[in-house]
Amino acid sequence: MFHPASFFKNNIKRIIPKSTYKKLKHSKKLHELKQYYKWQFSSFARFSAIPGGNEGLEQLTCQLQYHSHEIEKGLSHNNFRAGFGRRAITELTHSMRLWMQHNYPMEAFAMREALGVLKAYEDKHAKVGSALPLFYNDLIAGFEQEIRNADTDHCGASLFTRKPNDPHRTYKAVLEDRCSLRDYSEEPVNLDELIEAGQLAMRAPSVCNRQSVRLYISTNPDIIHKAMSIQAGMYGYKEPPAVMIITSTLTSFIDPTERNEPWVDGGLFSMALLGALEAQGLAACPLNAMFEQRRENAIRQALPIPPDEVLIMFVAVGHKPEKTLHPMSTRRDWHDIITILK
Numbered sequence: 001m002f003h004p005a006s007f008f009k010n011n012i013k014r015i016i017p018k019s020t021y022k023k024l025k026h027s028k029k030l031h032e033l034k035q036y037y038k039w040q041f042s043s044f045a046r047f048s049a050i051p052g053g054n055e056g057l058e059q060l061t062c063q064l065q066y067h068s069h070e071i072e073k074g075l076s077h078n079n080f081r082a083g084f085g086r087r088a089i090t091e092l093t094h095s096m097r098l099w100m101q102h103n104y105p106m107e108a109f110a111m112r113e114a115l116g117v118l119k120a121y122e123d124k125h126a127k128v129g130s131a132l133p134l135f136y137n138d139l140i141a142g143f144e145q146e147i148r149n150a151d152t153d154h155c156g157a158s159l160f161t162r163k164p165n166d167p168h169r170t171y172k173a174v175l176e177d178r179c180s181l182r183d184y185s186e187e188p189v190n191l192d193e194l195i196e197a198g199q200l201a202m203r204a205p206s207v208c209n210r211q212s213v214r215l216y217i218s219t220n221p222d223i224i225h226k227a228m229s230i231q232a233g234m235y236g237y238k239e240p241p242a243v244m245i246i247t248s249t250l251t252s253f254i255d256p257t258e259r260n261e262p263w264v265d266g267g268l269f270s271m272a273l274l275g276a277l278e279a280q281g282l283a284a285c286p287l288n289a290m291f292e293q294r295r296e297n298a299i300r301q302a303l304p305i306p307p308d309e310v311l312i313m314f315v316a317v318g319h320k321p322e323k324t325l326h327p328m329s330t331r332r333d334w335h336d337i338i339t340i341l342k
Contacts, residue, residue: 053100120156165281184318212252266312
């Protein structure tokens with residue numbers, strides 16, 4: 001069967017120089033890349049939970065969970081600061097009112113979590129003998145009864161207690177035991193332990209075995225201070241004994257359809273790394289690298305990260321303390337996440 005497109009392509013390849021053909025092919029791929037990013041921009045603008053935009057059920061669910069977790073983090077500080085959270089509570093209660101305006105279900109996970117974390121906020125102030133901040137009652141106006149009746153069993157802060165490390169734990173046990181900790185013991189971290197965890201994480205799948213991920217490790221207090229000052233996810237906590245920075249190099253990808261693959265490979269490696277650190281009995285907290293241009297530039301000026309590498313995440317690492325608080329970060333019911341295709 002005659003295919004005009006193939007016939008035209010083959011004749012073009014015979015007529016023009018190879019170097020010119022390669023340049024045309026490269027230009028075509030760059031045009032495809034531009035179209036893909038245009039499509040991604042459109043999808044993100046349409047479906048994301050950017051405040052002031054889409055007020056769908058899932059978008060407001062996102063906003064409620066995001067701001068609830070902000071408050072949970074404040075509640076998990078060992079040195080509790082009474083009256084914290086004005087901005088987070090303002091944003092949370094605004095999203096709660098939008099939820100009510102749309103008549104979304106009060107029994108939904110996100111709304112129960114929002115009400116529960118506000119109840120935990122009130123309970124924590126009562127426990128430490130501190131009055132609620134002046135802004136609080138105005139912000140929660142209209143939700144007093146719901147907050148009073150809220151369940152706090154799965155909201156707020158949880159107490160972590162260190163157990164002897166079992167090097168023979170199953171993968172299931174490692175996942176169930178792991179939680180993100182921002183407080184660490186005074187024991188210094190051995191660099192060999194971190195290298196070993198990184199080597200184990202290299203067993204994570206990588207597209208076509210291209211192994212795009214790069215891992216930077218430091219126990220140098222000056223470097224840690226530079227990284228944490230810019231990343232800002234450890235605000236209010238002591239700086240960790242060690243930091244790990246995960247990147248993925250764009251030089252490992254050959255087609256516009258792979259434009260998101262650096263984050264896929266990087267995410268697989270990152271989860272494997274967190275599991276490896278937990279298996280070694282180390283505490284860790286993944287810290288996002290979702291930076292605006294200013295902070296990304298600052299990181300690249302402060303640390304020797306090449307321009308061809310995209311930032312995936314930071315990981316604060318230390319030895320587990322005897323006891324510490326951490327956010328509960330309760331997971332949704334599996335029916336909300338898993339769909340069975342029949």
